[in-house]
Amino acid sequence: MKISVKGCGYLGAVHAAAMATLGHEVVGVDPDARKIELLQSGETPFFEPGLDEILRAGLASGRLSFSTETERAAGAQVHFIAVGTPQSADSGSADLSYVRAAIADLLPLLGPDQLVVGKSTVPVGTAAELARLVSETGARLAWNPEFLREGFAVQDTIAPDRLVYGVDRESGDADAAVLDAVYAEALAAGTPRIVTDYATAELVKVAANSFLATKISFINAMSEIAETVGADVVTLADAIGHDERIGRKFLGAGLGFGGGCLPKDIRAFVARAEELGTGESVAFLKQMDEINLRRRQRVVDLVVGSFDGSDLGDGATPLAGRSVAMLGLSFKPNSDDVRDSPALDVAARLHALGAVVSAYDPETNRNAAARVPDLRYCDSVEDAVRGAEIVVLGTEWLEFRELDPAGLRTQVERAVIVDGRNALDPDAWRGAGWTYHGMGR
Numbered sequence: 001m002k003i004s005v006k007g008c009g010y011l012g013a014v015h016a017a018a019m020a021t022l023g024h025e026v027v028g029v030d031p032d033a034r035k036i037e038l039l040q041s042g043e044t045p046f047f048e049p050g051l052d053e054i055l056r057a058g059l060a061s062g063r064l065s066f067s068t069e070t071e072r073a074a075g076a077q078v079h080f081i082a083v084g085t086p087q088s089a090d091s092g093s094a095d096l097s098y099v100r101a102a103i104a105d106l107l108p109l110l111g112p113d114q115l116v117v118g119k120s121t122v123p124v125g126t127a128a129e130l131a132r133l134v135s136e137t138g139a140r141l142a143w144n145p146e147f148l149r150e151g152f153a154v155q156d157t158i159a160p161d162r163l164v165y166g167v168d169r170e171s172g173d174a175d176a177a178v179l180d181a182v183y184a185e186a187l188a189a190g191t192p193r194i195v196t197d198y199a200t201a202e203l204v205k206v207a208a209n210s211f212l213a214t215k216i217s218f219i220n221a222m223s224e225i226a227e228t229v230g231a232d233v234v235t236l237a238d239a240i241g242h243d244e245r246i247g248r249k250f251l252g253a254g255l256g257f258g259g260g261c262l263p264k265d266i267r268a269f270v271a272r273a274e275e276l277g278t279g280e281s282v283a284f285l286k287q288m289d290e291i292n293l294r295r296r297q298r299v300v301d302l303v304v305g306s307f308d309g310s311d312l313g314d315g316a317t318p319l320a321g322r323s324v325a326m327l328g329l330s331f332k333p334n335s336d337d338v339r340d341s342p343a344l345d346v347a348a349r350l351h352a353l354g355a356v357v358s359a360y361d362p363e364t365n366r367n368a369a370a371r372v373p374d375l376r377y378c379d380s381v382e383d384a385v386r387g388a389e390i391v392v393l394g395t396e397w398l399e400f401r402e403l404d405p406a407g408l409r410t411q412v413e414r415a416v417i418v419d420g421r422n423a424l425d426p427d428a429w430r431g432a433g434w435t436y437h438g439m440g441r
């Protein structure tokens, strides 16, 4: 099948390459000329495990190409929309300008027997509004939300845990059949498929992310209580996680959630519900957001509190002259994404308090430096920790989980660590002479 993918970011580039892997003829379209040049030459514009292999295989097969020109999408039977829906500059609501522009670009190319398929995460009601525009061309619209996780994006796209199609009530069966042909391989492998209306499909996506955010904030709320009473939130999570109704996944207490999805999606959900007059139903998500952001300040407080008052500066810059090593800057391991990254936010806050922050991330230094240029970016753990008075683990890359505390101790000025992700073994670190601070333990 001939397919176009509009938007070649973290979602779209993976989707385009994965669709070619499945045997489709795919063109990825994006106005970002640098991104397109990289993709067309077989280079991934961001770090995503496994993407380079399927990208190069797709290009070599002749089935995959990339372009800045929307006209190249002409004649495709399916046009996926994978452009960004970031948080608006002045409110929590989603900025839909990229989605609207992407649809407007496509309209002149559309005709009967073509299906526009939204994958971007949008506020409920968006698809119905866009369907009216698309249907004027004779084409139809479906909404097929995406559930991939960065770091696992390739496998999540090729073998998703479920497929959700939001379709028009009238043309729904025919449109679902087109999507069935796109996803034939996953369906043959038994992937559950839910065919529903636009509103339900849109809500499934934001409900899933809201649930995940709530689960993380719940355990981080338990962290706050555990810190007050001297309990251990990791043991607590293990214990409640044995209950199958609760489950241990997404009970990782620590610096909390960030990235280009969970934070902005819960804020957009609250904003949309308020517009619809049902804000109370999801008002709790504001508290989830607050709990989440408090964890970042908790790390900052642990760093400041680890110094004797006599070592601290005055007023707004208590950390003036203090040397902090920051290990990890991406919002989670196996990704170079720094959008709303808790680790990078903490590093920036520590810098704002006067600290000299020496930061190292295996994949993210360049993206982080573009947003927070004032850190001292380092090429290795050794470089970052040399002479440090405190080490902060912000992202639990495997490289950091496997650090040797005894070896590292010889390189720092003061052996104090804040494990912002509860990723290290406290006994091993304490045994090697470190003062260890975890989150909620």
Ligand SMILES: NC(=O)c1ccc[n+]([C@@H]2O[C@H](COP(=O)([O-])OP(=O)(O)OC[C@H]3O[C@@H](n4cnc5c(N)ncnc54)[C@H](O)[C@@H]3O)[C@@H](O)[C@H]2O)c1
Residues within 6 Å of the ligand: 006, 007, 008, 009, 010, 011, 012, 029, 030, 031, 032, 035, 082, 083, 084, 085, 098, 101, 102, 105, 119, 120, 121, 122, 146, 147, 148, 149, 150, 260, 261
């Ligand atoms: N990143 C994820 O893990 C993920 C997972 C599921 C859903 N989503 C959703 O997918 C959407 C895209 O997210 P992302 O992380 O890929 O964003 P991104 O910012 O990485 O990519 C968006 C891309 O769209 C391009 N673009 C902007 N206007 C365009 C236009 N008119 N035509 C073509 N391309 C255009 C941009 O240049 C950019 O490359 C969002 O709605 C997000 O919530 C993302």
Ligand SMILES: O=c1ccn([C@@H]2O[C@H](COP(=O)(O)OP(=O)(O)O[C@H]3O[C@H](CO)[C@@H](O)[C@H](O)[C@H]3O)[C@@H](O)[C@H]2O)c(=O)[nH]1
Residues within 6 Å of the ligand: 121, 146, 147, 148, 149, 150, 151, 209, 212, 216, 249, 250, 251, 252, 253, 254, 255, 256, 257, 258, 259, 260, 261, 262, 331, 332
């Ligand atoms: O127990 C946990 C699990 C995760 N996190 C944090 O939560 C954030 C999000 O993690 P994750 O959900 O794995 O990353 P994303 O790639 O942003 O994926 C989410 O957002 C995507 C975009 O909507 C969805 O498609 C995915 O299903 C959804 O998991 C990260 O900062 C993690 O560090 C925790 O703090 N504790």
